[in-house]
Amino acid sequence: MSTLRFALAQIDTCVGDLDTNAAKVLEYSRRASEHHADVVVFPEMTLTGYPIEDLALRATFRKAAWDKAQELALKLAGDGLGGLYVAVGTIGTDHDNGKPRNRMIMLHDGVVWGGYDKHFLPNYGVFDEFRIFSAGERSKVFEINGVRVGVAICEDIWQDGGPVAKLVKENIDVLMTMNGSPYEEGKTHVRFDLACKRADELQAPLLYVNQVGGQDDLVFDGGSFAVDYDGTLIERSPMFMENLSYVDIDTDKTHQDVSTVAPVPNSDEEVYTACVLGLKDYMAKNHFTGVCLGLSGGIDSALVAAMAADACGGEHVQGISMPSMYSSDGSKDDAADLAHNIGAGYDVQPIEPLFKAFQQQLDLQSVAAENLQARIRGVIVMAYSNSRGLLALATGNKSELACGYSTIYGDAVGGYAPIKDIFKTKVWQLSRWRNEAARQGMGIGGLHIVGNEDGWAGKQVEGDIIPVNSIVKPPSAELRPGQKDSDSLPEYELLDKVLEAYIEHAHGRADLLADGFDEQTVDTVMRLVDRAEWKRRQYPLGPKVSALAFGRDRRLPVTNAFRE
């Protein structure tokens, strides 16, 4: 009888942090061994973290990673784990040309076994792998306890042909894949369908181990799984948290046993959690323990504050109300209520005296005077950040970022922008969802995310977290009397539909008109988006949750005179 117990180690790594990543491999290997695993599989580029971008090009880093792998193999053996097969990702070197390679290695018996180099190097959207790696060309099969284990790394299963196709002739018993597949709304189904297709081609079960956690502006959702040759789901790990689960592969069985199958969150919970995890990890990996942000009473800052409270606890959130002469009383109340609901610190810093001091010297009019207010607020937020060591959060959403409807160096200041990839209509939707979740018992910090394995608990809130008034009132920047967003932009219900078609689906002017949008709206939106490219480049990092996020995916020249 040939059976093999695989442990799927869905872990959160940090780019460049070889020590911590290696320690985590050791810890998960120990736990896997205690559960009688034979093989433990980690995500893509486990030791180095992923994506490492041009760090891969530093020879000193490659050497350090190589030394760390050898040290880790010895340590595993020294700890009595030498019999375990530990499959980790790391960086290798192409001996022909010295270029880095995206490599899987097997640690066993105190030795680093030669492994497998990723063949297909994605170079679209958020990926720059062809830029930094050279491609592997050989497939790889490990024979472990009589079980033939094939290997693939992430993109290798997304493309037809290559080493996975070659494995069809190799009569493998199981395909083990290591992945660094970033989150995108709805991607769970795409990955599963793809895995089923490859399992069918290979007529063998497929193990899909994915990274979890935020890394700069990417969020990895985990959601590792295993699928049988016939498309039966035999294991699914939870999303957005570290996890270790087990799959037994028995070559004598026609169908593999079904192991644990975690539930999948609904779409709002999924997106919200991705944003929270992105922020939480960005803070942890950059050594921030608290955040500060302006609270205007509007919906954007309210949602960001709620996310921040869920990420680090309300007591580590410093809200700053910065009313001007144009701020309504309702807005001030909404800001105070929100801060109270999440248990945040709350300071009021009126900007009128500062505005007057500037105006005495500068005497600005119209938009310049509006920007001045936003920039005074930016200075105050950064003063809190600098003097208290807090991460400043920018609260802009994707709709306003797309249209350039924000003040650069004003409301756009911050080190991280949690909702930069969330359209305004989705901001409202997520806010409603968060209030509903609170009613169902999800307290502050009660998400299923890394480091919090207690499930929906957290600090309970009476009533709504986000004041209903912030959700239902017409959006306004409140930079002049009676100002409304709709003075400058189409209504968001319409705007977001046009933006999605224009940006994410790359529809041109003729397509947009054929989509049924009216000419004036189309021309307004296209003009705004085309002109805002420079401003988008200056925006802080923020989590990618959509098919196309600004910053990572879309690289347009600033000096771009193309107009349809």
Added chain:
Amino acid sequence: MSTLRFALAQIDTCVGDLDTNAAKVLEYSRRASEHHADVVVFPEMTLTGYPIEDLALRATFRKAAWDKAQELALKLAGDGLGGLYVAVGTIGTDHDNGKPRNRMIMLHDGVVWGGYDKHFLPNYGVFDEFRIFSAGERSKVFEINGVRVGVAICEDIWQDGGPVAKLVKENIDVLMTMNGSPYEEGKTHVRFDLACKRADELQAPLLYVNQVGGQDDLVFDGGSFAVDYDGTLIERSPMFMENLSYVDIDTDKTHQDVSTVAPVPNSDEEVYTACVLGLKDYMAKNHFTGVCLGLSGGIDSALVAAMAADACGGEHVQGISMPSMYSSDGSKDDAADLAHNIGAGYDVQPIEPLFKAFQQQLDLQSVAAENLQARIRGVIVMAYSNSRGLLALATGNKSELACGYSTIYGDAVGGYAPIKDIFKTKVWQLSRWRNEAARQGMGIGGLHIVGNEDGWAGKQVEGDIIPVNSIVKPPSAELRPGQKDSDSLPEYELLDKVLEAYIEHAHGRADLLADGFDEQTVDTVMRLVDRAEWKRRQYPLGPKVSALAFGRDRRLPVTNAFRE
């Protein structure tokens, strides 16, 4: 007898501006025809501009470019230029997979001839071509008036093998290359040596036509040339300006006749001019006619102001002195002198009252209080920018950018950063050079650059342009009493050497110690550079003049915990 007159059309294109680029092709073709040219050769991606980045992925743009090429072919024929062979670069489509291609087409007799697709797609440093294009696989030879003309596009001659190697068997009479090769100090020699190597392989003359002008953060220096099969220089176009020159290829001659050979500027003039051209084109292509910047009396803002005056005329430069309680009288005088020398507008906006107003509310200490001063200045600079439609210039140099020695949203604000790729020691060197050039008759705006073909003239200046005091005094941010840069940083003479080794040559810690730098300096510099990654991402665009400029070439993860 087989002779062919080639016109080398070194032009400045704008990305996405199909109309203007096509009009320029028409104009240069007309001039070439008047000089009896048979073939006129334009730079890489002439019609679309270069580099077009992800704009290539928009189907509507590709269609518009294709339509424009056909319209242009007809227009050339309609204007009596149908007999001319007009070689232009544009974007094509790979019919197998729909991906864009970097294409050369030949316009002749009112028709767009099928052309040649670039084979080697650079994907390192500033280049992202493999990301957006698919690779051509066939070489191409045009037979024109009995002369066999081979074609290559830029990177095709930088790599061994490929279509150029195939041309060796094709017995071509001349290789015509279209290039979009960005400026880098000292690259002129590298290009020439490379061209000689290929000409020798082909045993045929090589024509190298390069783009000129600034495009976002790249500067193309032109410097087109032709080299005979034996390495003899037969033509060299001037750098940094549009130009049309001619090369006769006579297949009956053993050696081709030498045409015009433009002089090459010295290294300081070259770098200075690259910065000025980058700024000038960034302004023109983004429709700015003037700039504003803070003038501190220090060397960085003085050099940037001089460059700005050379780019757009002193009368379009608005200097703003923003003294604080810590500003020395010397600094205020130096700022005023500089503004006077270049003929700039000059306003004084003391920041003390504003600083006091903020401090009354915030009571900040130490670095937070220093940053507050810089951010108040940032607000003022942006107020000038917004209210007067001026391009705000950031005056930071590469040394401080590398070390994070600047205030984000403070002195780093601006739309363009002319010296972001210039180390501090080079800032002094260029300042001295500019003063010396003025003594030799180079007035304000008197550079050999696009749009100014009058040579070294410009508005004459009496004495120095940049006050000697700004050059010789110890650098200080003047944000607290008696502050000096050397309180926080190693002396610049040393710092810049370490930075160059660490950043541009990717030396690791052990290498740097082996280079002879002392341990404390090495550790200080590495720590500063490693921590400043996020701040560098927020920096405005600026011209690349070195082997490795921040922004374009170096993509490091922000959350990067690798420490040697």
